[in-house]
Amino acid sequence: MKIENEDALDDLIICHQCHTLHEEVPIQDGSKALCRECGTVLYRYDSKLIDHGLALSLTALIFFALANLFPIVKIELLGHEQFITIPKTFMTLFEQGFYIVGLLCAFLIFLFPLMVFTLYTAVFLLLKLRRGRQLTKELLVLLSYALKWNMSDIFLISILVALVKLIGYAQIDMGVAFWALLVYVAIDIYLTKQIHLSEIWMLRKRIYEEQER
Amino acid sequence: MKELKEDAVVRCPVCEAVNLKKGQKMQCRRCDAWIETDPKVSLSKSWAYLITAMIAYIPANLYPMLITKQFGTTQESTIIGGVLQLWEHGSYPIAAIIFFASIMIPILKFLILIYLLISVKYPIGKDRKINKHKLYYMTELAGPWSMIDVFVVAILAALIHLSHIEIIAGTAATAFALSVFFTLLAAHAFDESLIKENR
Ligand SMILES: [Zn+2]
Ligand SMILES: [Zn+2]
Numbered sequence: 001m002k003i004e005n006e007d008a009l010d011d012l013i014i015c016h017q018c019h020t021l022h023e024e025v026p027i028q029d030g031s032k033a034l035c036r037e038c039g040t041v042l043y044r045y046d047s048k049l050i051d052h053g054l055a056l057s058l059t060a061l062i063f064f065a066l067a068n069l070f071p072i073v074k075i076e077l078l079g080h081e082q083f084i085t086i087p088k089t090f091m092t093l094f095e096q097g098f099y100i101v102g103l104l105c106a107f108l109i110f111l112f113p114l115m116v117f118t119l120y121t122a123v124f125l126l127l128k129l130r131r132g133r134q135l136t137k138e139l140l141v142l143l144s145y146a147l148k149w150n151m152s153d154i155f156l157i158s159i160l161v162a163l164v165k166l167i168g169y170a171q172i173d174m175g176v177a178f179w180a181l182l183v184y185v186a187i188d189i190y191l192t193k194q195i196h197l198s199e200i201w202m203l204r205k206r207i208y209e210e211q212e213r
Numbered sequence: 214m215k216e217l218k219e220d221a222v223v224r225c226p227v228c229e230a231v232n233l234k235k236g237q238k239m240q241c242r243r244c245d246a247w248i249e250t251d252p253k254v255s256l257s258k259s260w261a262y263l264i265t266a267m268i269a270y271i272p273a274n275l276y277p278m279l280i281t282k283q284f285g286t287t288q289e290s291t292i293i294g295g296v297l298q299l300w301e302h303g304s305y306p307i308a309a310i311i312f313f314a315s316i317m318i319p320i321l322k323f324l325i326l327i328y329l330l331i332s333v334k335y336p337i338g339k340d341r342k343i344n345k346h347k348l349y350y351m352t353e354l355a356g357p358w359s360m361i362d363v364f365v366v367a368i369l370a371a372l373i374h375l376s377h378i379e380i381i382a383g384t385a386a387t388a389f390a391l392s393v394f395f396t397l398l399a400a401h402a403f404d405e406s407l408i409k410e411n412r
Contacts, residue, residue, distance in 0.1 A: 006242060012217075012231040014224040018346045019405060021219045021231070038346075075372060084371045089364075092371035098382050101390045105367055108360065141244050144227050148401070151357055151364075157310075158364030164307045165299070165369070198229040201243060 010205065013042055013198065043199055050128050050203070053195055057120035060187040063180045064113060071175035072159060075166060085177060086110055086155075108151040115146040116188070123200060133208050140204070144197055153185045223250055223406060255404035256330060262402055263326050266395035269388050270319060277383035279366055284377055291385060292316065292362065314361040315389070322352050322359075322396055326403065333407040345408045353400055359393045 011024045018038040027033050032044040046052060071083035086109060093102030123139050126132040159181075163172055222231050230243035237251040249255055277289035290298060292315045299308035325348055332345065366382045373380040 006233065009222070009231045009233065009242070012222070014222070014229070014231055016224075016229065017350050019224075019408070021222065073372070077373065077375060078377065080375050082372055082375070084368060089367050089371045092374075093367055093382060096370060096381050098387060100387050101363060101367070101382065104390050104394060105364070109364070137244060141227055141246060151360055154357055154360055155364050158361050159368060161307055161310060161361060162365045162368040162372070164304060165365070166372075196229075201228055201230065 010202070015040055015042060041196075043196060043202075044194065046195075046199075049195065049199065050124050053120060053191070053200075054124040054128065056187055056191050057117045057124060060117040060184055060191070061121060063184040063187070064117060066180035067177045067184055068110070070177040070180070072177040072181065073163065073175055074173040076171040076173075077169065083175065086181075108149060109155045112146045112150045113152040113184070113188075116143065116150050119143040119146060120191070127200075127204060127207055130207055130211055133204075136204055140197065140200060147192065147197070150188065152181065152188060156181055156185050223248060226401075249404070252333070252404060252407050255402055255407070256334065258402040259326070259330060259399050259404075262395045262399035263323065263330070266392045266399060267323055269392035269395060270323075271388075273385045273389035273392050276385040276388065278362065278385040278389065279369065280381045280383050282379040282381070289383060292389070295362075311362055311365075314358050318355050318359045319392065319396065322356055322400070325349075325352050326396070326399055329403060329408070346405065349400075349403070349405055349408070356393075356397055356400055359396070360390070363390045363393070 013022050013024050014020070015022065015035040015038060017040040018035060020035060020037045022033075022035065022042060024043065025033070027043075027045050029045055029047045033042045034040065035042050068086045071085055074081060074083040076082075090102050090105040090110065093099075093105060119139050119142055123136055123143065126136050126139075159178065166172060221234055223234050224230070225232055225241040225244060225246055225248055227246035228241060228244035230241055232239065232241055232248060234250055237249070237254075239248050239250065240246070241248055274292055276291070278292050278295060279290050281288045281290075292311075296308050296312045296316070299305075299311065329345060329349060363386055366386050369380045370382050
């Protein structure tokens with residue numbers, strides 16, 4: 001492989017699963033390029049990436065708000081009704097003196113999930129407006145960390161596990177927030193699978209370079 | 214034109230940009246993140262996190278994870294105790310999930326990381342390249358699922374606190390959460406490109 005200058009490095013891509021070095025080639029709109037060694041998706045090309053990303057991120061944010069404002073699940077135990085919300089889950093840990101676990105949970109199931117789509121929205125919006133070159137860079141760096149530590153999908157499964165443990169002891173009613181969280185997680189999985197961060201970085205480069213000309 | 218070899222470049226762990234290797238500590242040309250190319254630093258960081266995680270895993274299994282207070286009696290259950298209880302009650306799928314998430318995944322992850330950390334320094338036999346990358350990728354994928362039991366405890370504690378029946382988290386919850394957290398840090402700190410260097 002040969003390169004002319006550092007800028008040409010942008011045409012190279014290292015497979016994130018098997019670490020093989022590839023040269024990027026232009027592909028058709030809506031298609032994807034696969035690694036020749038292991039078959040992992042290297043990148044996709046979507047000419048409407050910004051609009052698609054923006055629509056999905058905003059939807060996810062709305063559902064995340066719903067998931068936090070309403071009860072996830074209500075149970076009736078010995079004639080008493082009890083419910084939980086996402087914030088109540090980690091607040092209880094604080095009340096019981098479990099500060100470390102409480103803090104960890106607050107980050108993993110609330111702060112990072114919130115950050116992920118707030119950052120996606122902000123980045124796509126800035127790219128659409130073709131503004132904030134430096135800002136998008138910093139937001140994308142933050143996003144790469146938030147993505148790694150977003151555990152809302154695992155939390156969703158945990159709710160189901162906890163409820164199965166309660167079957168037979170209490171009457172269980174799923175709340176609005178459970179379904180909202182389900183939609184949020186579905187969008188989260190779809191978006192992280194469909195849009196790689198490196199594609200947003202490439203798009204950012206194209207947009208601001210066009211602007212300079 | 215310059216000839217480019219695969220080991221002359223490094224992938225930025227933050228933005229995935231391909232960078233030319235320049236010295237031991239360099240900044241990514243795209244996102245300005247610091248890239249550590251010295252294998253010693255990434256290995257010792259990874260070892261330190263891993264050992265912390267393994268130490269935290271011991272109290273996580275000895276102390277109670279969940280404390281149930283029911284009409285004046287207190288019942289404590291450890292991670293393994295909880296799995297056995299579920300099994301006896303006939304909740305086989307849930308017992309299996311907790312067993313995998315809290316016992317299998319953490320221990321497998323410890324073993325795989327130890328193997329990877331040793332094998333990049335002292336290659337054992339002729340272990341092929343692709344297997345190790347897959348191994349690492351799988352631990353990255355499965356690792357966070359260990360948090361299930363901690364979340365379950367948090368949910369039950371938040372849901373059940375009546376005057377007669379109350380569930381509270383046990384000391385093991387803190388130890389276990391810390392163990393998972395440090396295992397994740399150890400995996401993130403591990404420099405995947407080292408696998409290739411000793412091919
Ligand atoms: Zn590959
Ligand atoms: Zn970078």
